[in-house]
Amino acid sequence: MVVLGGGFAGVGAANKLKKADVDLVLVDRHDYHTFQPLLYQLATGLLETTAVGHSLRDLVKDQDNATIHQAPVTSIDLAAKEVRFEGLAPMTYDFLVLALGAQVNFFGTEGAGEHAFPMYTLPDAVRLKNHILDRWEAADKDRALVDDGALNVVVVGGGPTGVETAGAVAELYRMNFDTDYPSLPQDEARVVLVEAGEEIFAMFKPNLREYALDALEQRTVEVVTGARVQSVSPTRVTLASGDVIKAHTLVWGAGLQGNALVQSLGIQLARGNRIAVGPDLELPGHPGVFVVGDLAAIMDSRTEQELPQLGSVALQSGEHVGETIARRVAGKSAKPFKYRDKGTMAAIGRDAAVVQMLGGKTMKGHKAQLAWRTVHLALLPTNEDRAKAIVDWAGSELTHQRVGRIHVEED
Ligand SMILES: Cc1cc2nc3c(=O)[nH]c(=O)nc-3n(C[C@H](O)[C@H](O)[C@H](O)COP(=O)(O)OP(=O)(O)OC[C@H]3O[C@@H](n4cnc5c(N)ncnc54)[C@H](O)[C@@H]3O)c2cc1C
Numbered sequence: 001m002v003v004l005g006g007g008f009a010g011v012g013a014a015n016k017l018k019k020a021d022v023d024l025v026l027v028d029r030h031d032y033h034t035f036q037p038l039l040y041q042l043a044t045g046l047l048e049t050t051a052v053g054h055s056l057r058d059l060v061k062d063q064d065n066a067t068i069h070q071a072p073v074t075s076i077d078l079a080a081k082e083v084r085f086e087g088l089a090p091m092t093y094d095f096l097v098l099a100l101g102a103q104v105n106f107f108g109t110e111g112a113g114e115h116a117f118p119m120y121t122l123p124d125a126v127r128l129k130n131h132i133l134d135r136w137e138a139a140d141k142d143r144a145l146v147d148d149g150a151l152n153v154v155v156v157g158g159g160p161t162g163v164e165t166a167g168a169v170a171e172l173y174r175m176n177f178d179t180d181y182p183s184l185p186q187d188e189a190r191v192v193l194v195e196a197g198e199e200i201f202a203m204f205k206p207n208l209r210e211y212a213l214d215a216l217e218q219r220t221v222e223v224v225t226g227a228r229v230q231s232v233s234p235t236r237v238t239l240a241s242g243d244v245i246k247a248h249t250l251v252w253g254a255g256l257q258g259n260a261l262v263q264s265l266g267i268q269l270a271r272g273n274r275i276a277v278g279p280d281l282e283l284p285g286h287p288g289v290f291v292v293g294d295l296a297a298i299m300d301s302r303t304e305q306e307l308p309q310l311g312s313v314a315l316q317s318g319e320h321v322g323e324t325i326a327r328r329v330a331g332k333s334a335k336p337f338k339y340r341d342k343g344t345m346a347a348i349g350r351d352a353a354v355v356q357m358l359g360g361k362t363m364k365g366h367k368a369q370l371a372w373r374t375v376h377l378a379l380l381p382t383n384e385d386r387a388k389a390i391v392d393w394a395g396s397e398l399t400h401q402r403v404g405r406i407h408v409e410e411d
Pocket of ligand 1: 004005007027028034035038071073074099100101102120160161293309310311312345346
């Protein structure tokens with residue numbers, strides 16, 4: 001069997017097949033698993049690269065029936081049951097798990113592809129961190145750059161990715177860069193969050209939205225709602241209203257679409273380039289082919305709504321497919337997928353988070369941050385990763401330090 005993608009979904013599927021009588025091959029374009037929920041903490045120096053990326057080979061090292069390959073998938077032929085790769089011989093399969101995730105969607109915004117900083121991959125987060133450090137170093141040498149907006153950051157998207165990133169950048173600026181760069185004017189370094197809708201955090205209840213707005217403002221984030229970014233250049237962000245913001249950095253946290261590779265499958269795609277699956281997460285008309293995680297449009301059997309693109313959905317759907325295949329191979333029948341909702345949550349900064357539980361109960365502040373940490377620690381792939389994150393979080397809490405705020409460039 002072939003698993004394509006080593007994110008939450010692919011690794012979840014592989015791990016549940018540990019005892020199954022299968023020859024499992026997991027292929028990813030990277031040699032590591034990325035923990036996307038913590039990318040913004042890497043981008044702002046709170047965590048180091050190894051706390052966010054974990055060796056895929058290490059994750060299956062105790063699994064005798066599994067082989068890992070690092071190679072980009074180039075095409076999938078569902079009729080021939082064959083997957084092709086760059087630099088790796090084609091593979092045929094009896095079972096295929098499509099866990100290739102999603103990719104950024106710039107919605108055709110002019111200049112975004114060239115100049116925006118998306119927050120989706122580990123290199124994206126490292127690139128953003130290096131760019132911000134680079135702008136502060138440059139402004140430290142040439143004060144005129146401050147007036148040109150070198151220190152200003154525009155974050156697009158009032159959902160969890162945008163809010164978490166804006167809050168973290170503001171804390172990096174106000175708690176670390178104020179002492180790192182004493183000759184630069186903090187009050188002229190703006191962090192602006194731009195949201196096209198009328199409110200940020202549309203998925204949360206009004207009390208959590210108000211709390212988030214307040215928490216962002218306390219951190220000096222300027223929140224602009226009802227505004228759409230029209231174009232991006234290396235130093236300017238133009239809104240649809242015609243307003244121009246001087247900013248050398250635009251972070252894109254506004255939209256995702258299913259991995260572009262699925263467009264060549266020759267199947268009907270659901271909204272956002274996702275693949276609609278049946279109750280057991282199998283691709284209709286293609287027995288043995290399963291789609292999981294961000295790539296799948298999964299209908300929640302309980303609410304009859306499409307499940308969101310979340311780490312917990314990806315992990316649970318991947319694990320479910322792993323169990324389904326193990327049962328089928330053993331000649332047993334499989335069960336339909338049932339999602340166990342752990343709540344919707346987001347962290348805005350130190351001691352500021354929001355949680356909305358399934359029954360409507362909400363939490364905010366310190367309590368919500370503890371809940372956020374508990375859920376995210378559970379999603380981390382190993383105990384070693386959990387320990388690393390706990391140590392870094394505890395360190396930054398005590399000292400406000402962000403150990404990763406260094407720019408390691410290639411010589
Ligand atoms: C910034 C950010 C913050 C988030 N915060 C949260 C949060 O707080 N809580 C939460 O629950 N969820 C959060 N999410 C969502 C969550 O991270 C995703 O839902 C989850 O990672 C999806 O898992 P996946 O396995 O489907 O895809 P991914 O994790 O994207 O894995 C897909 C894998 O496929 C590989 N791949 C892609 N294309 C190819 C190719 N052509 N060839 C080979 N390999 C390929 C990739 O390298 C990757 O390893 C966040 C997402 C982002 C981007």
